[in-house]
Amino acid sequence: MTIPRHEDRENAKETLEYIRRTMESASTFTAVSGWGLVTVGGVGLLAAWLAWSGNQDADLRIWIPAAIVSVMIAVAFNVAKARRQDVPIWSGAIRRLAWVMTPTLGVGALLTFALTAQGTPQLLPGTWLAIYGAGVTAGAEFSVRAIRWMGVLFVGIGAVALFRPEWGLALLAAGFGGLHMVIGLDIMLRHGG
Amino acid sequence: MAGSAVSDELDRLIHERMRLGIVSALAAEDSMSFADLKHVLRTSDGNLSVHARKLEEAGYIKVSKGYEDRKPKTDYRLTAKGRRALEGYLEKMEAILSEARDALERS
Numbered sequence: 001m002t003i004p005r006h007e008d009r010e011n012a013k014e015t016l017e018y019i020r021r022t023m024e025s026a027s028t029f030t031a032v033s034g035w036g037l038v039t040v041g042g043v044g045l046l047a048a049w050l051a052w053s054g055n056q057d058a059d060l061r062i063w064i065p066a067a068i069v070s071v072m073i074a075v076a077f078n079v080a081k082a083r084r085q086d087v088p089i090w091s092g093a094i095r096r097l098a099w100v101m102t103p104t105l106g107v108g109a110l111l112t113f114a115l116t117a118q119g120t121p122q123l124l125p126g127t128w129l130a131i132y133g134a135g136v137t138a139g140a141e142f143s144v145r146a147i148r149w150m151g152v153l154f155v156g157i158g159a160v161a162l163f164r165p166e167w168g169l170a171l172l173a174a175g176f177g178g179l180h181m182v183i184g185l186d187i188m189l190r191h192g193g
Numbered sequence: 194m195a196g197s198a199v200s201d202e203l204d205r206l207i208h209e210r211m212r213l214g215i216v217s218a219l220a221a222e223d224s225m226s227f228a229d230l231k232h233v234l235r236t237s238d239g240n241l242s243v244h245a246r247k248l249e250e251a252g253y254i255k256v257s258k259g260y261e262d263r264k265p266k267t268d269y270r271l272t273a274k275g276r277r278a279l280e281g282y283l284e285k286m287e288a289i290l291s292e293a294r295d296a297l298e299r300s
Contacts, residue, residue: 012289018210019217019283025233026218026225145228 030191031085032097032143036077037184040070044176048169057169058124060116066176071105081193097139104135125168129175130158144191150183204282206251211236211244216279219254219271227267245269253278 047066051059108131115123133154140147154175161171207213214234219225225233231241248254253275257268271279 008289009293012286012293015213016283016286016290019213019279022214022217022233023221026230027221030222030229145232 027085030144030187031078031082032147032187032191033074033077033081033193034184034187034189034191035193036074036081037180037187039073039077039184041177041180041182041184043070043073044180045173045178048173048177051169051172057172058121058128060112063128063172067105070176085192096141097136097143100139101135104131104139107131122165122168123162125172126158126160126162126165128158129161129171130155132175133158144187146183146186146190150179153179203285204278206247206253207278207282209244211240212248213282215241215245215248215269216253216271216275219269220276220279224268224270227269230269248275 043066047062050062051057054062108128111127111131112124115121115127133151133156135151136154137148137151140151157171157175157179161168207216211234214236215230218230218233227238227241227245230245231238234241245254245256249256251274252272255270255272257270259266259268
């Protein structure tokens with residue numbers, strides 16, 4: 001074989017990088033765990049039931065621990081699925097979701113304390129749902145369509161909750177409980193668990 | 194790489210960027226739907242269809258058509274021939290880099 005020209009060498013490097021990137025995108029595209037989402041949905045329903053029992057829709061003593069437990073469950077299930085599918089844990093769809101969701105959840109926490117301090121806790125359900133939905137929609141660009149639709153629906157449910165705060169708890173249950181479960185089941189059936 | 198001695202040795206069918214993307218994505222996943230493949234490769238319906246058909250005609254990928262929720266669904270899978278073609282292509286790319294490195298060390 002002749003000595004490769006500089007142009008050939010650069011093209012080869014770029015082509016190998018393209019192949020690596022494409023394979024990574026394809027393999028992590030379905031790496032979001034459906035089981036994880038269903039379990040997180042269960043936590044959402046349990047939190048909604050506890051809030052309903054206590055007669056306080058946005059009870060922070062319930063929803064903050066529920067959020068922390070949900071994040072831990074999501075991380076554990078996604079790591080397990082990535083290992084099962086033999087794909088990198090910290091790459092592609094999961095990495096992007098994590099990068100987008102971290103500041104989103106931070107802003108959610110900030111608004112939670114601001115709205116509580118301002119004496120408007122009735123706006124918390126809508127704020128949580130809409131912010132979470134915005135984060136998921138942005139972060140799911142490289143993931144399966146179901147995740148993107150879940151984000152859009154969360155924004156919609158959040159918008160309703162902001163203008164109809166009296167439905168707050170029902171919408172929290174529908175979003176963090178029902179929607180997580182429905183989308184999780186869809187991913188389980190279509191994308192291997 | 195058009196016109197160089199090196200590029201003449203490459204599999205022209207998967208040297209084209211979109212077809213290389215299809216084969217690479219299918220090498221990573223057992224099977225992908227048309228919609229998922231389109232999303233991963235960020236391309237249009239028409240572009241993906243044209244290139245997938247060429248790969249199918251060459252026997253590099255296998256296409257199966259069916260229905261899901263009463264909507265038509267097309268799934269793609271890499272064949273053994275397609276996998277060998279990608280492996281051969283990767284070896285060529287690695288050989289180019291290795292020879293370039295050797296030439297650099299000699300100079």
